[in-house]
Amino acid sequence: MTFRSIQWVDGVVRMLDQRRLPQETLYHDYTTPEAVAEAIRAMVIRGAPAIGVAAAYGLALVPWHDTSHNVASVRAAIQQADAVLRASRPTAVNLFWALDRMMARLADPALASVPALRDAALAEANALAQEDIAINKAIARHALPLIPQKATIIHHCNTGSLATVDYGTALGIIRMAHEVGKDIFALVDETRPRLQGARLTAWELLQYQVPFKIIADSASGHFMRTLGVDLCVVGADRVAANGDTANKIGTYNLAVVARENGVPFYVAAPTTTIDLSTPDGDAIPIEERPPEEVTLVLGQCQIAPDDAPAANPAFDVTPAKYITAIITEKGVVYPPFAENLAKLF
Numbered sequence: 064m065t066f067r068s069i070q071w072v073d074g075v076v077r078m079l080d081q082r083r084l085p086q087e088t089l090y091h092d093y094t095t096p097e098a099v100a101e102a103i104r105a106m107v108i109r110g111a112p113a114i115g116v117a118a119a120y121g122l123a124l125v126p127w128h129d130t131s132h133n134v135a136s137v138r139a140a141i142q143q144a145d146a147v148l149r150a151s152r153p154t155a156v157n158l159f160w161a162l163d164r165m166m167a168r169l170a171d172p173a174l175a176s177v178p179a180l181r182d183a184a185l186a187e188a189n190a191l192a193q194e195d196i197a198i199n200k201a202i203a204r205h206a207l208p209l210i211p212q213k214a215t216i217i218h219h220c221n222t223g224s225l226a227t228v229d230y231g232t233a234l235g236i237i238r239m240a241h242e243v244g245k246d247i248f249a250l251v252d253e254t255r256p257r258l259q260g261a262r263l264t265a266w267e268l269l270q271y272q273v274p275f276k277i278i279a280d281s282a283s284g285h286f287m288r289t290l291g292v293d294l295c296v297v298g299a300d301r302v303a304a305n306g307d308t309a310n311k312i313g314t315y316n317l318a319v320v321a322r323e324n325g326v327p328f329y330v331a332a333p334t335t336t337i338d339l340s341t342p343d344g345d346a347i348p349i350e351e352r353p354p355e356e357v358t359l360v361l362g363q364c365q366i367a368p369d370d371a372p373a374a375n376p377a378f379d380v381t382p383a384k385y386i387t388a389i390i391t392e393k394g395v396v397y398p399p400f401a402e403n404l405a406k407l408f
Contacts, residue, residue: 065270068113068225069120071189074127076120078108081225082361085266094128096121096144103151103158106257110226111300111336112195115157118148119188122165126181137177141169141184153348154309154378156301156338161191192228198333199230201392203239206296209329209388209395210236213246214293217283217321220254220311221263222298222331233296233331234264236390241273249275250286254311256356256375280313287324295321299332299389306383306400307344308332312376318385327387334391334407344380352377 066088069078075092076099083089091107093099099121102108108117125140145162152158168187174180210216216237220226223234231238241247249268254260261277268275278286286292295317301309308314308330321328341347354373359365367373389396389404396403 066224067229068110069108069117069192069228071120071123071185076117076124078102078117079225080107081109081263082106084225085262093121094124096124097147099124100147100151103148109259110222111155111157111298112199112227112232112333113225114152114155115161115335116188116192116195116228118151118158119161119165119191121148122162122169123181123184123188126177126184129177129181132177134175134177134180137180138169141166141180152350154300154350156341157333157335160335164191195228195333196230198335198392199227199232199235200239202232202331202333202390203230203235205392205395206236206329206331206390207240207243209294209327209390210240210245210247211293214240215248215250215291217250217252217286217292217295217317217326218264219252219260219295219297219314219317221259221267223264223267225263225267226298231267232333233298233329234267236296236331237268237273238271241271247273249273250283250292251275251277252280252283252313252317253277254313255280256360258361259311280316283317284320284324287320287326292324292326294327294329296329296331299330299336300378301341301347302330302332302337302389302404303341303343303347304339304401304404305343306386306389306398306404307347308381308383308386308389309344309347309349309378310381312379315379315381315385318381322385328385330381330386330389332389332391334393337391337404337407339405339408344382347380349379350377351375
């Protein structure tokens, strides 16, 4: 790859600013967990797996930049940083999973010095990053038998290397199918209001040389009925115990139209995104973002009257009944999801 969404470079967390793509490839360096939390909140970095790794690296910054040389004060600062990072975005469960894992590792009383905390924190964050890449490729391998040799696939939002450490979940499936020689054509939902499909997924597919066309979010039914679509594949920010899935706003609409047209609808989700403590979709918190994201295109071009009110949920919940299967790194999970998701653990 010629780009990385996130990486650790000599004591700083370096992120590709996804708000500036595709016009500009700009990286920012962060040295405090507060700055990392703001980058997550402002969507410099986005995508559930990438957010989790960003939070892990954000926590690792605390012992790395400590000047007190006092274990107790560093542990207190880690606790404070953990709270700040957890508050950055509410829906993506990977954020909380990654921080839980980091905090469990750093709670080890054997880490009795600041250098020991520093080394352990960075090693755990690096492990999370490397595991993410392996998980994504495993998801794609499990999905290959589901994809015909010649396939038209609808994809929503962005779930590729930009949304992860590398490779991607749902877009990783499309990428691997192309790499193994299948004749793949992607229909890319533009994904209003932040246009992650038109800006980010299209940018990635150009680099992978996968044939595609961008379509309006509202055009998916037209193409399913007239062109013929073999499957839809989307990512996930949280999967409830019963299979209800929270993903970028517009996913629910796509799933309903897919059912109406007899098109299989797959969710690509690492097991870290499956939250068995959340019973169903109604219990998933849905982030409400600023209304200006709807009334202004990318914060620049106003498309609504002055003072027009707008609602801007960042995610919606697709009920499990519309999901054909959930593809994980451990295999493909079919209904009944309440029973079969639990078996993964």
